[in-house]
Every structure is written in structure tokens, then in C-alpha cells.
Amino acid sequence: MKFDSQFMGAAIMGEQLVADKVAEAPAHVPPELVREFSYWSSPGMAPGPNADPHAAFRKFRDGPRVVYALSPETTQYLGSPGMWIFTRAADMRDALQQPNLFSSQRETFAPMIGESWRMVPVENDPPLHTEFRMMLNPLFSPKRMEAMKDGIRSRAVSLIESFKARGECEFMDEFARPFPVTIFLQFVGISDERREEFQQWGRDLLHGQDLETRAGGVRAIVDYMRELIADRRVNPKDDFITFILNGRVEGRPLTEDEMVGCAFLVFVAGLDTVAATLSFLFLHLARNPEHQAELRANPSLIPSAVEELIRVYGILPMTRIATRDVDFAGVKMKKGDLINCPPQLANIDPAELDRPDEIDFTRTGIHHMGFAYGPHRCIGSHLARLELTIAFEEWLTRLSPFRVKDGTAPIVHAGTVWGAEEMRLAWG
DSSP states (O other): OBOOOSOOOOOTTTOOOOHHHHTTSOTTSOGGGEEEOOTTTSTTTSSBTTOOHHHHHGGGGGSOSEEEEEOHHHHHHHSSSEEEEEOOHHHHHHHHTOTTTEEOOSOSSGGGGTOOOOOTTTTOOTTHHHHHHHHHGGGGOHHHHHHHHHHHHHHHHHHHHHHGGGTEEEHIIIIITHHHHHHHHHHHTOOGGGHHHHHHHHHHHHHOSSHHHHHHHHHHHHHHHHHHHHHHHHSOOSSHHHHHHHOEETTEEOOHHHHHHHHHHHHHHHHHHHHHHHHHHHHHHHHOHHHHHHHHHOGGGHHHHHHHHHHHSOOOOEEEEESSOEEETTEEEOTTOEEEEOHHHHTTOTTTSSSTTBOOTTOOSOOOOBTBOGGGOOTTHHHHHHHHHHHHHHHHHHSOOEEEOTTOOOEEEOSSSOEEEEOEEEEO
């Protein structure tokens, strides 16, 4: 089965830019490698019924092993005129395994609201990053995830049964967002009463179309996390916030900014990443009834199907910053240059995988960067896999074959995290 693509827009990746655009790139960037490209607004990437960021983005695969992408968002959002985008898995692995050369140590969201904390642990390098991971690992162990399984399944069943008889649902609002968010809120120890408000903060932050909206999402989340931290100092509970209050790194307690950065990361990851992944995986099944039939006939394939679809439908590019001038991937990079390692390309690199554009649920030995790579590999991958697998199991057991509702089209977006904003499914 070939990769399912609804959008085959203009060849935005390979066109030579006019001279005035090339001039906006730093002097050390070869003109032939400059592209005008935005994760938020380029053809196929901007939100809309015709958006298909995976199809648009894969055009990079046919070009140089690295390009320099100019976009207004990198200037506004990341403080740089553009970024290097690697297109080959080998170069990405090489870069991601060298934090001394390509560092994660930066402040992505804090400067948007005039603050200076980092997300913990992803915006730290070893050895401090390793210390934070060791502190957090017990919360995300396979044993702890196994203990959550019944509650996750119960939540999936409850949501499905609430709309099953209707024969349709708005997948994002009625399942993809409330399913992982409720689980996350229980994990962190936050009441479900403000779930919709929390979800909106996450959408503003990760999918807002202007800097003001994204900054507003950051401010709302940070202010709330500071309130929680202050409350747990005097009213400790058996929850995540109290856990980090009692946590230690390098033999010392966490600073206030480190606690905010840790809580911020877990909050944002729990609110959006699983929902975004669910949107692409279920859209694929809705558009490919033969794959639904295959899994219904052989449910034992569901874990490998989840893994194969995560491989093809990546949601989160990885960004690093060069710590010094270096020749890398065939080009000269300067200290402070941003580099981008998109799993959306690494996972379909023909040098890495036989038949990369085919989706094969019987494929074995799947290795992908859907959960990142190197020291910063996703600490919550066990929980994400469990949620995705249970979602597949319960939908395929409880509902007849589903499809995109006639007369509708999913609204898909790219930006910081790729996913669907709206998607109507129907069955029966």
C-alpha cells in the first residue's frame, strides 16, 4: 500500500529563489541551498482542507542532503532568519548524537513572555539532561504504564460509547483530544474541570498563526504551573508537581525555573502530541478501509500497525543549535545556526528502509525517529504507545468500518506540532 497523499501542491522545495530572498540568508549559506519555506504557511503546510504537510514536506527528499529554509517564523519565534533542514536519516543521527556540537540547550518558549527558563529535560544537554532523565524515569517506567492500562481502556470505551449510536463524531473534539488529555491530567494530578481551557492553551501555543497567540498560550500555561507549584509547597499531594518539588538533580533540589520548565514540557506534551498522532493514524485508517479490514481480521497486528504508522506520519521535527563553526553534511555552518532534523524525512529515507513509501503492517524490525533519537528520545514513549494501541483496539472492536464523513474534509495543520484541527468520521 502506497503512502496516502491528498495534497500534491507546487514544488515549493526545489524552486530557486529570486535574488532578494537569497540575500536574506546569512552570507555563509550557499545560494543554491536557500529555500523560502514555512512550517506554518507554505503550500500544504498552512491549515485547511487541502493541507497535507507530509506530502508537501517529502519533496525535500528529492533535493540536497541539507537546505537552508527562510521563514518569518524562525526570525520571530526562534531568533534566526532561517534554519538548516537535514533531509537524510544518517546526517540526522550523526547530529543528534553529538550534543556537544548540536546543542538542545536553548530557550524556545520562555523568551516569548520575557522569561528565561528552559523546558526540562529536552532543552538541556548531558550531563544535566541525564540527571533530569534519571529523576523522571520512575514516572514513565513500563511497569507504571502497565498499571495505568485499565484506566486508559476505560476512558477510551467511555468516549466511544458516548457517540457510537450516533453513527458519526467530530474525532478531534470527541475523542482525540479528551482521550489523552484526561489521562494526562490524572497523571499530573490536575482536575478535569478545566480540560477544555487547558486544551485551548495548548492549541494557542502550538498551532497559533501569530506570535501574539502563541505567546498567550505560553503565558497561560506558565502562570497556572506557578500557581500549582506554590499550592503544592503548602499542600503536597501524591502527584507530579509534588514529585518534582521533592526531586533532586546533581544532589540538589530543582530551582523554581527548572520546576516550571519541567511542568511546562509535560503539560504541553500530554495535551497535544498523542492527539496529533491519533489524528493522522485514524485519518489513514478512514481513507484506507483495506487496512481497517486487515486489523479487524488480525488484531495481533495492531502494535506493529501503530509502529508503522508512527513511522510514516511523524508530527514533531527536532531542532538544535550549532555550538561552534563546523563543516557538516557537506556545508559550512556557523556557531548559533539552527538545525532541524525532521523524522518525517528520516523515516522515509530509502537508504534506511526497503519500500519506505509503502505501509506494511507485517513489517518487522521497524526502526524510526517518531519518538526522536539519541539522548533526547521521548521519555513518554511507553505511555504514548499504550494509548495509541488501546485506541485502535477499542475503535476496531466497537465500531463498524469508519470513513471520513461524506461532504467533509479534515482541517490539517503543521506548525510546531503537526496534526488535525477538525476531522469528522462516520460509520454504519
